[in-house]
Amino acid sequence: MKYMMLIGRTDEEWTSDFHARYHEAIDQWWGEHAQAGEIVGGEELAPASTATTIRWQEGRQFVTDGPFIEAKETIGGFGILNVPDLDAAIAVARSWPVAGQTVEIRPLVGQDE
Amino acid sequence: MNDDRLAEGATATEAAVIRVFREEAGRLTAALVRIMGDFDEAEDLVQESLIEALRHWPADGIPERPGAWLMVTARRKAVDRWRRDTRRSGLLEALAREPVPDPPREADDRLRLIFTCCHPALPREAQVALTLRAVLGLTTPEIARAFLVPEATVAQRIVRAKRKIVEAGIPFRMPEPQELAERLDEVLAVLYLTFNEGYLATAGPTGSRRDLAEDAEWLTSLLVRLLPAEPEPLGLLALMRLHRARDRARFDDHGRMVLLSDQDRGLWDRETVTEGIVLLERAARRGRPGPYQVQAAIAACHDEAPCWQDTDWPQILALYDRLAAFWPTPVVRLNRAVALRHVAGPEAALREVEPLAVSLDRYHLYHAVRADLYRATGRGEEARAADRAALALAENLVERELLEDRLRA
Numbered sequence: 001m002k003y004m005m006l007i008g009r010t011d012e013e014w015t016s017d018f019h020a021r022y023h024e025a026i027d028q029w030w031g032e033h034a035q036a037g038e039i040v041g042g043e044e045l046a047p048a049s050t051a052t053t054i055r056w057q058e059g060r061q062f063v064t065d066g067p068f069i070e071a072k073e074t075i076g077g078f079g080i081l082n083v084p085d086l087d088a089a090i091a092v093a094r095s096w097p098v099a100g101q102t103v104e105i106r107p108l109v110g111q112d113e
Numbered sequence: 114m115n116d117d118r119l120a121e122g123a124t125a126t127e128a129a130v131i132r133v134f135r136e137e138a139g140r141l142t143a144a145l146v147r148i149m150g151d152f153d154e155a156e157d158l159v160q161e162s163l164i165e166a167l168r169h170w171p172a173d174g175i176p177e178r179p180g181a182w183l184m185v186t187a188r189r190k191a192v193d194r195w196r197r198d199t200r201r202s203g204l205l206e207a208l209a210r211e212p213v214p215d216p217p218r219e220a221d222d223r224l225r226l227i228f229t230c231c232h233p234a235l236p237r238e239a240q241v242a243l244t245l246r247a248v249l250g251l252t253t254p255e256i257a258r259a260f261l262v263p264e265a266t267v268a269q270r271i272v273r274a275k276r277k278i279v280e281a282g283i284p285f286r287m288p289e290p291q292e293l294a295e296r297l298d299e300v301l302a303v304l305y306l307t308f309n310e311g312y313l314a315t316a317g318p319t320g321s322r323r324d325l326a327e328d329a330e331w332l333t334s335l336l337v338r339l340l341p342a343e344p345e346p347l348g349l350l351a352l353m354r355l356h357r358a359r360d361r362a363r364f365d366d367h368g369r370m371v372l373l374s375d376q377d378r379g380l381w382d383r384e385t386v387t388e389g390i391v392l393l394e395r396a397a398r399r400g401r402p403g404p405y406q407v408q409a410a411i412a413a414c415h416d417e418a419p420c421w422q423d424t425d426w427p428q429i430l431a432l433y434d435r436l437a438a439f440w441p442t443p444v445v446r447l448n449r450a451v452a453l454r455h456v457a458g459p460e461a462a463l464r465e466v467e468p469l470a471v472s473l474d475r476y477h478l479y480h481a482v483r484a485d486l487y488r489a490t491g492r493g494e495e496a497r498a499a500d501r502a503a504l505a506l507a508e509n510l511v512e513r514e515l516l517e518d519r520l521r522a
Contacts, residue, residue, distance in 0.1 A: 001282040085284035086234060087292070107281050 002082050002111045003089045005042070008102035009076025014047040025097040030079075038092050042079030073102060081105070126171050131323060133179045134163060135331055138250025141183050143222035146285050148207050152229065153275040156247050162186040163250055223248075224339050225285050227332075231300040232283050239274035240303045242267055249328050259325050260310060261508075293343075300336065301349050301405060304329045308353055313509050329353065347396035348406030354389035355412035358382045369518075370511040374421040386416045404439040407432055426455035443472040447482055459489035477506035481516065 013019065033039040051067040051074075067074045083089050086105070093103040138159060145155035162183045176182040188208050195201035230243040245251040245259075253271065257264040277283065288296040311325025330353045336346040362376035371377075393409045411432045418424035433449035447469055454462035463486045466479075473479035484499035497520065504516040 003282075085282045085286075086232075087284050087286075087288070089282070090234075091289075091292075 001085060001089075002040075002080060002108040003086075003105045004108060005079040005081055005089070005093055005096075006075050006104040006106070007077045007079075007096065007098075008073040008104070010073050011047045011049055013101075014076070022098050029095065029097045033079075033092060038081055038083050038088075039079050040082045042077065044077040045075060047076075048074035076101075080108070126175075129175055130167070130170055133175060134166075134250030135328065137180045137183055138163060139223050139226055139248040140180065141187060142247045143226040144184075145187060145208075146226065146229075147222055149204060150285075152278045152283075152285060156243075156275060158187045158190050159183075159250075160246060160252065161190050164252060165190075167252070220339050221287065223335070225287055227300055227336070228288055228296055229278065229283060229285050231296075231303045232278070233296070233299050234281060234283055235274050235277060236270075237303070237306070239270045240299065241307055242270045243274050244303050244332075245307065245325075245328070246271060249332060251323055251328070255323050259323065297340070297343060297345060301333075301345055304333050304336070305349060305352075305405070308333075312356060313511065326353070326357070330357070342399070344396040344399035344401050345403040345405050347392050347399075348403060348409050351389045351392035351396060351409035352405055352412055354385055354392060355409055355416050358385035358389060358416060364511075368511075370515050372515070373415060378420065381416065386413075389413065389416070402435070404436055407436045407439065411436070424455070426452055430456050443469045444476070444478075447473060447476075447479055451482060454486065454489070459486045462486050463490065475506060477503045477508075477512070477516075479503075480506065484519070 030039065030042075048067040051065075053064050053066060053068055054061055055064065056062075081089050081092055083092060086107075089105045093105050096103050141162070142156055142159045145158060146152050149155045165186050166179075166183060170176075188205075191208055192205060195205060227244065227248055230247055231240045235243070241260075242256055245256050246253065251259075253267050254264050257267045260267070308326050308329035311327065311329060330350070333346060333350045333353060337350055340346055359373075359376060359381050361382065362378065362380040363371060365371055389409065390413055393406065393413060396406050396409075411429055414425050414429050414432070430449065430452040433445065433452050437445045437449060447466065450462045450465040450469075453465060463483075466483055466486060469479060480499045480503035484496045484503060487493070487496035487499060500516055500520050504513060504520065507513045507516055
């Protein structure tokens with residue numbers, strides 16, 4: 001099954017040396033899981049402060065600054081997992097090397113068995 | 114003893130039907146999920162078959178091989194559903210080939226089912242509802258009555274949970290060895306919650322023919338059989354036995370709850386206490402302590418005490434310290450404070466309890482404990498206010514009666 005793994009991150013984490021500190025660990029983690037065929041895609045995102053949102057209000061579209069949902073933690077990156085089932089996806093997500101970051105996994109719709 | 118208790122709440126036939134459901138429902142669901150690979154539909158077929166049995170068995174009698182009867186009924190229902198669905202013809206053949214029951218696969222099947230129903234990706238209420246339905250064979254209306262929630266709510270929880278199992282890809286298999294402890298915690302939490310719900314409601318007008326505490330105890334003993342190396346299921350089973358041993362003393366002749374401190378200990382069932390202690394010792398020999406074993410040890414301390422005053426409070430306090438190491442929760446600290454009161458006095462206990470307001474202000478027993486401590490320190494007005502706060506938050510009928518009595522006194 002395919003899942004999207006969404007990685008939570010705060011903008012402070014982006015700006016601090018946090019990012020530099022984990023860079024290597026993330027690269028290594030990503031490489032290993034990609035090699036094993038468990039990760040088939042994904043990217044890191046620029047901080048939420050760079051986000052632009054288009055939303056509807058009273059029948060009209062508005063372009064606004066900021067992310068989809070205002071929260072301390074926003075999506076900092078994503079990976080596409082290809083694993084047998086949710087338990088396998090949880091195992092991959094759990095091994096995400098940055099302690100403290102929230103990870104969400106969601107199945108992709110319309111995938112062939 | 115179990116049989117007597119069943120017979121009190123239900124007619125003899127009903128009691129027999131409950132026993133059969135308990136034994137067969139999980140077995141059948143597990144087999145069907147394995148054959149069909151579709152948790153949602155398999156579980157539906159079992160539920161329909163149970164309802165069919167409830168329609169026929171009370172009048173016609175329970176068939177000689179109830180498991181086979183249910184399997185045949187489920188098959189027939191599958192045929193009715195999929196007769197015209199050519200994609201399913203292979204499935205129907207597989208169902209027809211399945212021997213009933215299939216002992217070598219059975220233990221694994223049932224464990225897989227339990228772990229799936231209690232998967233951590235499902236919300237707790239859904240885990241409970243699903244376990245009761247798919248593993249223990251309760252019907253949706255029975256679950257609704259037991260938990261005093263509308264039937265539609267339970268039905269929706271189950272539909273959502275089953276949809277998540279299918280759509281999120283929750284697997285029907287045993288957890289990996291390194292996941293087992295954590296996954297087992299989920300199962301034990303579901304069983305413990307179910308037990309407590311049933312245990313508290315014993316004298317309440319639930320109108321349910323099922324005794325949830327007994328269902329939970331049965332499933333825990335099944336878990337002990339299926340996972341013999343694990344100490345915590347044994348600890349939980351011991352805990353349940355040690356509590357059930359007090360059944361006859363827990364309610365007075367008018368069905369009112371009697372607190373542990375006021376119970377007539379002569380009514381406690383000594384044989385069941387011994388059973389509980391033997392179970393706990395078996396668990397302890399595995400050399401891996403856990404929160405359920407510690408709670409069972411606390412219950413054993415109470416069960417062995419000749420009276421409330423002569424309880425081994427220092428020992429209970431030490432056990433609560435160990436429990437708090439496993440579960441550092443405000444509720445555990447509240448219970449620890451009750452033990453502390455008997456070791457170091459009510460003032461010392463109050464100092465522990467009062468700061469818990471931040472997290473326990475909406476928990477009725479927090480206020481009930483506070484009320485007790487205020488009374489013990491001669492602060493009557495504060496005690497009454499705390500009792501009123503407890504009453505405003507208590508939902509369980511028997512607990513409400515107790516609090517109302519205290520306020521009248």
